[in-house]
Amino acid sequence: MSYFSQSGFSVRLEWGSAAIRQLAPQADCIVVVDVMSFSTCVSIAVDCGATVYPYPWRDETAQRYAEERGAQVASSRRRFAGGYSLSPSSLMGVPAGLRLVLPSPNGSACAYHARDLGKAVYCASFRNLGATAAACGRHRTVLVVPCGERWSDDDSLRPCFEDYLCAGGIVSRLARSDASPEARAAALAYDGFAAQRGATLGACGSAVELSERGFAGDVALCLDEDVTGAACRLEGDRFVAETTA
Numbered sequence: 001m002s003y004f005s006q007s008g009f010s011v012r013l014e015w016g017s018a019a020i021r022q023l024a025p026q027a028d029c030i031v032v033v034d035v036m037s038f039s040t041c042v043s044i045a046v047d048c049g050a051t052v053y054p055y056p057w058r059d060e061t062a063q064r065y066a067e068e069r070g071a072q073v074a075s076s077r078r079r080f081a082g083g084y085s086l087s088p089s090s091l092m093g094v095p096a097g098l099r100l101v102l103p104s105p106n107g108s109a110c111a112y113h114a115r116d117l118g119k120a121v122y123c124a125s126f127r128n129l130g131a132t133a134a135a136c137g138r139h140r141t142v143l144v145v146p147c148g149e150r151w152s153d154d155d156s157l158r159p160c161f162e163d164y165l166c167a168g169g170i171v172s173r174l175a176r177s178d179a180s181p182e183a184r185a186a187a188l189a190y191d192g193f194a195a196q197r198g199a200t201l202g203a204c205g206s207a208v209e210l211s212e213r214g215f216a217g218d219v220a221l222c223l224d225e226d227v228t229g230a231a232c233r234l235e236g237d238r239f240v241a242e243t244t245a
Contacts, residue, residue: 009180011171012143016106016157019145020113029120029139031132031170034107034147035162036206039125040088040222041074041102042232046241049096053238054123056109062101069237071099088221099238106147111234121234126166126225128232133173135231135242144170144183149206161204162222165190165197198223 005023006012014023024030033039042052053069055062058076066073075085084090084100094100102108107123114121120139124132136142146163150156168186171179179187193200201207207219230241 006180006182009178010141011174011176011179011183013167013171013180013183013186015146015159016148017110017113019143020110023143024114024117024119027119027141027143029136029142030114031122031124031136031142031144032107032110032147033124033145033163033167035125035166036210036222037086037088037218038102038104038107039123040127041086041091042123042239043125043127043228044088044091045094045100046232046239047228047230048094050094050098050100051238051240053101054108054111055101055103056105056112058103062103066101069099071101073101076103087215088218106149110145110147115234115237123232123239124166124170126223128228128230129166129169130173130226131229131231133170135233137174142174160206162201162206165201
């Protein structure tokens with residue numbers, strides 16, 4: 001494992017749940033990136049004054065977990081109308097004080113499994129890219145975790161472009177000279193697209209999938225960059241807003 005720990009660098013990057021198991025215990029700060037759409041949902045909800053509880057399992061245990069916290073359970077599937085779900089549009093304008101359990105097998109699972117490590121844990125999207133980097137910059141070692149998606153046939157990790165570019169944005173904004181090669185490569189990708197970043201992201205596989213399913217509005221929300229000054233920090237078992245100004 002020591003070969004792959006990136007231990008000589010203050011900014012590290014690795015994919016998915018394996019990063020939480022293998023690299024997170026050696027980091028001071030963990031940044032979970034799941035752009036489409038757990039991270040975006042968290043940012044929108046906490047901006048409205050809600051509290052979001054990450055939870056990995058999309059089964060009946062989610063309801064019990066929510067009841068123990070006086071919370072509601074969001075649908076783990078995007079829906080066109082009615083109730084809260086992994087559709088960012090469904091969370092626009094949620095009431096302040098809402099407690100919401102948001103099940104997801106990617107970003108939510110990574111955050112849930114990172115919560116007991118005694119580290120600072122943040123959830124990053126394009127919406128709060130600058131705010132997240134500013135919050136993480138206070139920590140000596142930062143692990144950025146693009147969570148990726150899942151292939152439908154075998155549930156294996158599908159590394160996805162949007163998470164990689166967002167993770168690279170965090171690394172780029174941290175602007176440290178001792179980022180790992182893995183982290184630097186993502187930062188170079190983020191910087192390299194520059195003015196074409198939005199259009200390129202809108203043409204990536206995840207965006208095309210959502211748009212063709214009728215969720216083009218969600219794609220637009222997920223690709224809004226630096227529209228909030230609040231980072232999303234995991235406090236115990238829930239995400240809350242942290243302003244860095």
